[in-house]
Amino acid sequence: MKVKRVIYPGTFDPITNGHLDILNRALTLFQNVEVLVCENPSKSPLFTLEERKRLIEESMKGIARIKVSVYRGLLVDAVKKGEKAIFIRGLRVVSDFEYELQMAIMNRKLNPDIETVFLMPNEQYIFLSSSMVRDIVKFKGDISRFIPRVVRLALKEKFKDGVKP
Ligand code: COA
Secondary structure, three states: OOOOOOEEEEOOEEEEEEEHOHHHHHHOOOOOOEEEEEOOOOOOOOOOOOHHHHHHHHHOOOOEEEEEEEEEOHHHOOOOOOOOOEEEEEEOOOHHHHHHHHHHHHHHOOOOOOOEEOOOOHHOOOOOOOHHHHHHHHHHOOOOOHOHHHHHHHHHHHHHOOOOO
C-alpha cells in the first residue's frame, strides 16, 4: 500500500528555524508534507492554534508542497483507518529519543498503518526549542538567527507590554 499522507505534527509554539530545517529535509524526501499544529494537553501555549498555523504559513510562503492545518485530539485519529501515513519527527539530542520512541511505538500500536520517520536537524539547531525561544525573547535576548522574521515580530508583539507575572 502506498503512503497517502506525510504529516509533520507538533506544537510549534512558535515555529523555529529548527522546525523549518526538518520540514525542508522532509520535502526533499516526500512530494507533499502536511504540517499539523496540535494541541498538546500538557502544555500552556503562548500562541493560539490559529496564530501558530499562520506563522508557519508565512514562514513557508511560496512553497506549494506544504499544507498547514490545526488539530485537536489524539494524533493517530488524524489519520483514517486503512490510510497509510508517515509521521515526521525531529530528533535533536539523545534525551528526545526515549519520548519519541515511546510515542512512535504507541502510535503504531494504535494504528499499524502509521510509520514514524525521524530526521535530524542541522547541528546548529540541536539545542533549540520553542520554550527556549519564548524565554529568550521574553527577557529581551537576541534569538533572531534561530527564528523566522514573522515569528520575531509576533513574539515582539506578544511581549510588548512586558512580561506578565
Ligand atoms: N527544532 C527546534 N525545536 C524542536 C525541534 C526542532 N527541529 N524538534 C522538536 N523541537 C522542540 C519543540 O520546539 C518543543 O519544544 P518545547 O517543549 O520547548 O515547546 C519540543 O521539542 C517538543 O516538541 P513537539 O515536536 O512540538 O512535540 P510535543 O511533545 O509538544 O507534541 C504531539 C507531540 C504532536 C503528539 C502533541 O501534539 C500531542 O501531545 N498531541 C495529542 C496527544 C497525542 O496524540 N499524544 C501521543 C500519544 S502516543
